[in-house]
Amino acid sequence: MTKLIIQIPCLNEAESLPDTLVALPRVIPGIDQIEILIIDDGSxxxxxxxxxxxGAxxxxxxxxxxxxxxxxxxxxDAALAAGADIIVNTDADGQYVGEDIAKLVAPIVAREADIVIGDRGVGRNEHFGPFKQLLQRLGSAVVRNLSRTDVTDAVSGFRAISRTVAQRITITTEFSYTTDxxxxxxxxxxKIVSVPIRTNQTMRPSRLFSSIPQFISRQLLTMGRAYATYNPLRTFAVIGGLLALVGFLPLLRFLALWAMGDGDGHxxxxxxxGAMLVLGALTGLMGVLAELIGANxxxxxxxxxxxxxxxxxxxxFDNPPAHSGADNAGSAWKRRA
Known part of the structure; x- marks a missing residue:
């Protein structure tokens, strides 16, 4: 039996949540059981x-x-505890079309992918302005390079993941989980694949960020942090190399002046x-230590x-499954965190 749990993070979404819940599919090919999980983030x-x-x-x-x-x-964590085989994440504001969840889960059901990202077609989506389209394309290109994947819409929150992925992914950032x-x-x-999806226009402003500059700075910080976590030696080696290169310039200047007999005043x-070279060497050593920490x-x-x-x-063992699905119909599992 394949169990799908659709999770929806919410912050003060009482007005838009009903329409989102009504639009969710109740039957999907290859899925035996569909349940809805709401994460109320302090509403x-x-x-x-x-x-x-x-009916959550x-x-x-x-x-x-x-x-x-x-x-x-x-x-x-809650979806895993509830026995989900596939987890779909969607937004409460109705941006994503509920029927497209079937498109997301199909590659996982067919064992062709571990993660499926809903591609909003950011370069041509009529609901995005030109500036947002440009930012989305640039951001996705950077994430593709950092993650070594072929994801076309890196910050799309409409995504499906298998149970195996859910067990092995731990979000460490405090801003947004998408790029991390x-x-x-x-x-x-x-294995990560993208599938084209439809979107609805949302009228309310984003609650994740207050301005485009804030969004860009936070995403860059998240991407840099995540990349440094999984590539510490390369990250520190590049930084150390740049510092050492900067240190070579005044040294070459001094040697050139000294060769011409004018080194006393420089x-x-x-x-x-010398200080920059030492700093570059220390940064390289930090990379070695970070690589060892990464192994740990x-x-x-x-x-x-x-x-x-x-x-x-x-x-x-503590909570064996019920013999009849009807016995659990309409039940609600609640957890406070």
Whole structure:
């Protein structure tokens, strides 16, 4: 039996959530059971109550707002605990067409992909302005390079992941999970594909960021942090090499002047160049240490994966599945975080 859980992170979405929930599919080829999981990220407008009235099977509530990345990770943890074989993430504002969830899960059901990203066609989407289209294309190109994948819409929140991926991905950023997740998945060599999807126009402004410059700066910070985490030696080697190169310039200047007999008054070039070379060497050593720490991180990730599997086995023994699906119809599982 293949179980799909559709998770929806929410922050004060009581007004738009009903339409989103009604539009979700109840039957999908290759899926035996579909459940809905709501992550209420500290809402103050009764979002969780609305979710219950409209048939959400699972509700996770944060006592205060913790951000989209934390809400996404809470949803993944809850979906795994609820026995999901496939997890689909979508937005509460109705940007994505619910019927397209079938397109997302199809490659995973067919065992052709581990992660499926909904491609909004950012370069030609009529709901995006020219500047946003340009930013989306540039951002996706950078993420493709960093993650070594062929994702065409890197920041799309409409995505499906298999249970195996959910068990091995841990979101570490505090801003948005989209790029962090892709870089992790690419470096762990999961199969990632994109499928074209439709979008609806949303009227309310984004609650993830207050301005385009803030969005760009946070995404760049997230991408840089994620890349440095999984490529520490290369990152520090490049930085150290640049520092050493800068250090060579005043040294060459001093040597040239010294060769011409005018080196006495330019000792400061020798001092600055030597200091930059030492700084570059220290940065390179930091890269070696970071690489060793990265090896330890892989061991911790493997241990976390085994721990999650062990917890799931214990959970299955403590809560055996019901003999009839009708016995659990309309039940709600609730968790506070």
């Amino acid at each position: 103050s407008d009764g979002t969780a109550d609305v979710a219950r009235r409209f 099977h699972h509700i996770v509530q944060h006592r205060r707002n913790r951000g989209l990345a934390a809400a996404f990770q809470s949803g993944i 997740m892709l870089i992790q998945a690419g470096r762990k060599r999961f 000792v400061q070039s020798l001092v600055i160049g 991180r892989k061991l911790l990730e493997a241990s976390l994966h085994k721990l999650r599997m062990l917890e799931e086995r214990i959970e299955s």
